[in-house]
Amino acid sequence: MDLRGKFIVFDGTEGCGKSTQVQMLRQRLEGEPLGRGIEVVVVRDPGSTRIGEQVRQILLNPSHDEMGMRCEMLLYMSARAQMMHETIVPALEAGKLVLCDRFVSSTLAYQLGGDGLTAEEISRVAEVAIRGRWPDLTFILDMPAGESLARAKPKFLLPFPDEVKSKMAAEMVKDRIEQRPLEYHERVRANYLEQAKRWPGRYRVVRADRGKEQVHEEIWRGVQNAE
Numbered sequence: 001m002d003l004r005g006k007f008i009v010f011d012g013t014e015g016c017g018k019s020t021q022v023q024m025l026r027q028r029l030e031g032e033p034l035g036r037g038i039e040v041v042v043v044r045d046p047g048s049t050r051i052g053e054q055v056r057q058i059l060l061n062p063s064h065d066e067m068g069m070r071c072e073m074l075l076y077m078s079a080r081a082q083m084m085h086e087t088i089v090p091a092l093e094a095g096k097l098v099l100c101d102r103f104v105s106s107t108l109a110y111q112l113g114g115d116g117l118t119a120e121e122i123s124r125v126a127e128v129a130i131r132g133r134w135p136d137l138t139f140i141l142d143m144p145a146g147e148s149l150a151r152a153k154p155k156f157l158l159p160f161p162d163e164v165k166s167k168m169a170a171e172m173v174k175d176r177i178e179q180r181p182l183e184y185h186e187r188v189r190a191n192y193l194e195q196a197k198r199w200p201g202r203y204r205v206v207r208a209d210r211g212k213e214q215v216h217e218e219i220w221r222g223v224q225n226a227e
Contacts, residue, residue, distance in 0.1 A: 001226040003029070003038050004095040007088065007133065008223070009103040012141035013189050014178050015151030016208045017215060019044075021141065022099050024216045025223070029097070034224065041091040044101040046079035049086045055079035060175035067176075069114030073122060076107050081129040089133060104130065105138050105203075109191040110177065134202070137226050139219055140192045141208035145185040148208070152178050 008025075010018040022042055029035025046056040055075055058064060080103070091098050104126045111117055152174065196203040204222045208215055 001137075001223060003035060003097045003223075005092050005097075006137070007092060007098045007100070007135045009100045009105060009135040009138040010141065011102055011105040011109075011138060012192060012208060013143070013145055013148040013185055015148040016141040016143055017151075017212060018101050018141055020212055021139070021216060021219055022101050024212065025219060026099060028216070028220060035097070039091075039094075039096045041087070041096050041098045042101070043083060043087055043098065045083060045103050045106070046076055047083070049079075049082050051082045052079040055082075060177065062174075062176045062179060064176060069111055069117060072114070073107055073111040073117060073125070076111070077125050077129040080104070080126075084130050084133065089131065092133070100135070103135060103138070105135075105140070105192065105195055108195055109188045112191050113187070136202065137222070138195075138203050139222065140196055140203060140205045141215065142189065142193065142205050143207065143209040145189045146182055148189075149178070149182065149185055 010022050012018055026040050026042055029038065029040055045052075046059060047053050055078055059067075059072065059075055059079075088098050088100070104122075107122055107126070108119055112119060112122065193205065196205045204219075204226075206215055206218050206222070
């Protein structure tokens with residue numbers, strides 16, 4: 001794969017090692033002929049813009065438990081639209097390689113079925129949000145949901161307001177999505193695998209329940225062999 005102007009996404013359930021693998025690939029490219037002369041841009045979804053980070057805080061704040069799934073989906077798409085406008089599309093047009101931690105594949109896994117949402121509805125909204133620029137390659141880091149949840153460290157990903165923190169019980173240390181039950185995360189995993197079956201040309205499923213170096217080597221081969 002000629003990596004200039006390419007868009008690669010890393011996705012999967014909580015704690016599967018996406019962020020680690022994004023950084024490992026970035027570091028590998030900086031020292032390999034395949035990546036020489038190519039500027040790598042790393043982004044996270046939602047986030048990576050001023051507006052996107054504010055939307056991220058709204059989405060992950062545990063106090064927002066009244067949020068409906070359609071509202072949740074649209075907020076993700078809003079943050080994504082800003083990131084495409086402000087960061088991803090300009091980078092791709094400049095011939096840079098974009099590595100993204102989560103993307104529309106997350107919405108097709110986490111929000112699918114909630115409040116009756118279908119894959120077709122989500123995809124139609126995504127077409128508007130991302131201006132039709134789908135990733136060239138998506139790696140799904142797959143592992144059993146229970147194991148991935150156990151890996152997710154109890155932490156707040158954003159500085160929630162003090163008045164929110166003060167109302168939280170001791171067990172409320174994960175973000176709003178991470179707190180959902182195991183059954184929900186098992187459905188999310190199944191939704192990821194279904195996507196890979198539906199679009200085998202641009203998805204690669206990688207077993208994530210191995211050492212990070214083994215996972216990285218499989219991803220590296222996937223990047224080298226991608227069309």
